[in-house]
Amino acid sequence: MNQLTSILEGFGRAMLLLIESGRHLGTLPRQRARFIEQCYLIGYTTLPIVAILCFFMGSVLALQSGYSMENFGAKQFIGSLVGLSFARELGPVIVAILVAGRVGSAITAELASMKVYQEIDALVTMNIPPARMLVLPRLAAVLVMMPVLTIIGILIGWFGGAVVCTYVDFISIEPEAYFAALRSFMQFKDVGTGILKAEIFGFVIVLICCSIGLNTRGGPREIGASVTKAVVASLISILVLDYFVTKALL
Amino acid sequence: MNTAQQSARVGLFFLLGLALTWVTWETLSDGKLFKKNGYSLIAGFENLKELKQGDEVRMAGVKIGAVEKTRLAGRRAEAVLRIDPNVRVASDATASIVMAGLIGTNYIGLDLGTPGAPVLTDGAELRTKVTPDLNAIMADLGNLGQKLDGALSSITNSLSGDSKNPGFFQKLDRLVADNSAKFDSTMTNLSAVTEKLNKGEGTLGRLINDPSIHDQLVATVVEIKGAAAEAKTFVANAQAIVDQVKTGKGTLGALIFDETTGNDIKVVAANLRDLSQKIAKGEGTLGKLLSDDSLYLGMQSTLKKADRAIDGLGDTGPITAVGVAAQVLF
Numbered sequence: 001m002n003q004l005t006s007i008l009e010g011f012g013r014a015m016l017l018l019i020e021s022g023r024h025l026g027t028l029p030r031q032r033a034r035f036i037e038q039c040y041l042i043g044y045t046t047l048p049i050v051a052i053l054c055f056f057m058g059s060v061l062a063l064q065s066g067y068s069m070e071n072f073g074a075k076q077f078i079g080s081l082v083g084l085s086f087a088r089e090l091g092p093v094i095v096a097i098l099v100a101g102r103v104g105s106a107i108t109a110e111l112a113s114m115k116v117y118q119e120i121d122a123l124v125t126m127n128i129p130p131a132r133m134l135v136l137p138r139l140a141a142v143l144v145m146m147p148v149l150t151i152i153g154i155l156i157g158w159f160g161g162a163v164v165c166t167y168v169d170f171i172s173i174e175p176e177a178y179f180a181a182l183r184s185f186m187q188f189k190d191v192g193t194g195i196l197k198a199e200i201f202g203f204v205i206v207l208i209c210c211s212i213g214l215n216t217r218g219g220p221r222e223i224g225a226s227v228t229k230a231v232v233a234s235l236i237s238i239l240v241l242d243y244f245v246t247k248a249l250l
Numbered sequence: 251m252n253t254a255q256q257s258a259r260v261g262l263f264f265l266l267g268l269a270l271t272w273v274t275w276e277t278l279s280d281g282k283l284f285k286k287n288g289y290s291l292i293a294g295f296e297n298l299k300e301l302k303q304g305d306e307v308r309m310a311g312v313k314i315g316a317v318e319k320t321r322l323a324g325r326r327a328e329a330v331l332r333i334d335p336n337v338r339v340a341s342d343a344t345a346s347i348v349m350a351g352l353i354g355t356n357y358i359g360l361d362l363g364t365p366g367a368p369v370l371t372d373g374a375e376l377r378t379k380v381t382p383d384l385n386a387i388m389a390d391l392g393n394l395g396q397k398l399d400g401a402l403s404s405i406t407n408s409l410s411g412d413s414k415n416p417g418f419f420q421k422l423d424r425l426v427a428d429n430s431a432k433f434d435s436t437m438t439n440l441s442a443v444t445e446k447l448n449k450g451e452g453t454l455g456r457l458i459n460d461p462s463i464h465d466q467l468v469a470t471v472v473e474i475k476g477a478a479a480e481a482k483t484f485v486a487n488a489q490a491i492v493d494q495v496k497t498g499k500g501t502l503g504a505l506i507f508d509e510t511t512g513n514d515i516k517v518v519a520a521n522l523r524d525l526s527q528k529i530a531k532g533e534g535t536l537g538k539l540l541s542d543d544s545l546y547l548g549m550q551s552t553l554k555k556a557d558r559a560i561d562g563l564g565d566t567g568p569i570t571a572v573g574v575a576a577q578v579l580f
Contacts, residue, residue, distance in 0.1 A: 036253065036256055037256060039260040043260065148264055148266070151267055151271050152267065183277065187278055187303075187304060188278040188279045191275075195271075
């Protein structure tokens, strides 16, 4: 019962934080430097790990599907399978998990430290709302960077699948055939769906991480607990939201 | 890192994302975002089957456009086709929905139409024809299977029979049971025959087992070949003679083919006939010789006189035979 109350309390705090940030939306142009900095941290520095993970996820997906589909002579559809599954599902989820692990944890740790060491209180004392200065730039940055990370991740995943299809002996599909199959079963709507999902995931991750970070109480030990709590909550939220968003977008 | 560098990197990163999104859109949507090249044609069908927006339009197997959209128009379904601007579609070209794969990949296939036929313009309607889809083929296969099932049932019934009418196998079984003694006897005889053959007994056995018979057969065949060669030579010679006769060469040829010779023979025959007639009538010396006996009588008288004269010579002394003969005769 306490846990359920805690979850609902966290949900309510996140919503209040979102509303508070929305109230300061007009101040965003004046916070350009913070916005750029957060874009850099959330998007640019996350790109290498997104690229590596998506490449190998695409490769493994092509390898596994090639191994299975070879048995019933459907190898030529590997491109379609990899393309659709990466654009609609794997790409956004992988990018969201990486953002939660790399960016979300950093946000929570930073805000929790500021809270524990009373920097947040100092800001409030100076009449600087934390939602305006600390949350709004991050939310705006993640909204801008998630589509970029996702489209790059999807394309790299497709490329990884093409590399495996070309160079693995028992698959041996030309890249032209792979991408022709991918194109024949795909529309841009599929990629758009993936980008929209990633956008939602990213926004929720940053909101949860900011909320948990700003509501940390206690000493330095609580910082680590908050980070763990934020990452776990983000991952669970991603997977739960994934089902409902997918169902809504189908 | 200063703010300017950070801004530049973020800006580039964002532009990269935009560019990749644009490329993906262009690739997957056939460039429909910013341009709408070509002209549209309408193809109406009773059923568009699995055809969907973005599927290819091919003419003689070459991609010339894509399905722009599909829609219902009254009691039929229409596919609006976006055709490349440099491709001309003849007004009598026929469109059909072609299945490219078993799992639902389709495209619109166009034939080339007649050379010199008018060209379709934007918004024109294509001729279409219905092609059987996989479901129709499967339905036909199902019907065929039912017919095969019926035919096999009939065959099975005719072979197995029922309680009233015995089938083929029952009849065969009865035939074998009724004639088992004969079959046994036949098999015994066959066994004996084959045993004899194996031992080389009898004409056939020796023919099979004795190599000398083989040699004799070979020699006979050689002789027959020689005889055949001689017969061939003989026939060739006969043919040459016949050819010579046909050309009128030689006596026989002249006799058969030379008209002059024929006429001569006719004259000879006529002369012979006249001669025989005269002889029969007793005309001439030869006729009289044959038909008149006075010469015979005269000769007989003469011989008698000669006989007497010879006797007289014996009485009167030797005189020369020539002198006596001359006295008697002259």
